[in-house]
Amino acid sequence: YKAKDSNLRVLLRNYRLSDDIGFRFSSPWWNEYPLDATKYARWLAAAQGQVITLFVDYETFGEHHWPEGGIHEFLRALPGEANKWHHLNWRTPTEAIERHNPVGEIDVHEYNTVSWADIERDPSAWIGNPMQNISYDSLKELEQLVKGIGDKTLIRLWRYLQMSDHFYYLSIKGGGPGDVHNYFSSMGSPVEAFAVYSRILSDLEARIRAELEKPELAAKRVLRRLPAGMGFTFSYEFARSSGVTVQSLHEFLSSLKTVDLSSIRFHMERGDFERWLRHVVGDDKLADQIAKVSQSKRKLKGEALRKRLLAIIERRIEQLKTVAKVPAGLKETEK
Known part of the structure; x- marks a missing residue:
């Protein structure tokens, strides 16, 4: 063929x-x-x-x-x-x-990958059950963080955890395929393999996050492009999406310039911007500044509110770029 x-x-x-x-x-x-x-x-x-x-x-x-x-x-x-x-x-x-x-x-389409493993002869030997999916997603979420640090030892450890054997040992298939999986595994059961892998992955994540506490790396982390599923989606009211989703501070700033004012007002009243910036982006300082605008006795409305938010976010991005040592005119997400 x-x-x-x-x-x-x-x-x-x-x-x-x-x-x-x-x-x-x-x-x-x-x-x-x-x-x-x-x-x-x-x-x-x-x-x-x-x-x-x-x-x-x-x-x-x-x-x-x-x-x-x-x-x-x-x-x-x-x-x-x-x-x-x-x-x-x-x-x-x-x-x-x-x-x-x-x-x-x-x-062979990427979602129809073939293998010579098990009866199905597809990727289900390595990915598909809850333990495999959780392990894979958790490992994948560390990619931008560990690459952003650039430490060769941490990157090597992260790549070691991508070895297919780790996910193979998490299979819970029965019958003949299950016997083959268990034969190769050094663990007592898939559950034990999952517990061991999770502890090791958690240890690596702790090392990565300890490194990210350094000012330069912390700034880069805040400026990073977020993984899929962690972006912010603008809405006009509850369950009524605008269709605009942003994955970074730069995209957040850009969208604030054009998004409908009713969406900005809706999210400010609910504290959505503050929560996303604090718990997802990881910038407590910017989140606190946005919260002050929301809690101010002098309530800003309309374009005045938009202008105030843009000024705060633009200033914060420039501060972060200075700390992260990002060249002028270059977005961290473009590096």
Whole structure:
């Protein structure tokens, strides 16, 4: 096959023949047990298509299947048995794609990722259940923070926690797939693996936030672009969205210049700006300044209110940029 809109050649794994070696070779319950090289070569000879691609893990030969079970003897005998069939030839991947033209085009959308794990053969071995989703989302939320610090040690630790094995151990599947997940895990159960991973991730987050208390980094954190789901959405009244959502202080300032005054008044009366700036953006100083405007005995209205808010936020952004050492004219979110 070839990848869609590309000249990249793709060799698809023959999962049945591959799994006969990788997973079923040592299974007494399998109706083809025991499997020997003669029988397997016969299956290869009967297979359809131009190329038979056999993909198995290195661990298959000695770890998944112990030498005492005959896996090494099987591997040693297979080339000779296959060579007895005149229409079978051994080829490297490069030789295979050079000898044969693609028979079709394949397109795998990013949300339809394929794998050779479990029965589903999709990403559900690593992502999907609540423990996996929570762990993944928590790890992802640290990305901008740890990259903003730029500390190589913290970034390396953060990347270590992205290893797929951590999420694989959180699988709660049953049956055969569950047995495979448990076989590879060093933990007593997925729940134990989740507890351990969460503690380690919390420790890393604590280290990151301790670094962010330094003035320069604290300013950069406030100026950062927030992850999806943490932005501020302007509304006119309860449950009536304006359709405008901002993800940073710069975007907040820009939108305040054009958003309808009724939306500004609505959020000021509820204290929404103050809460978002304090609890999401993380700028207590700016939140306090906005609160003072709201609590002032001299209530500003209309364009006067807008003008006052813009002046406060513009001044605060310039202060933060100075502390964060952001060059003049450059937004922190553009760096």
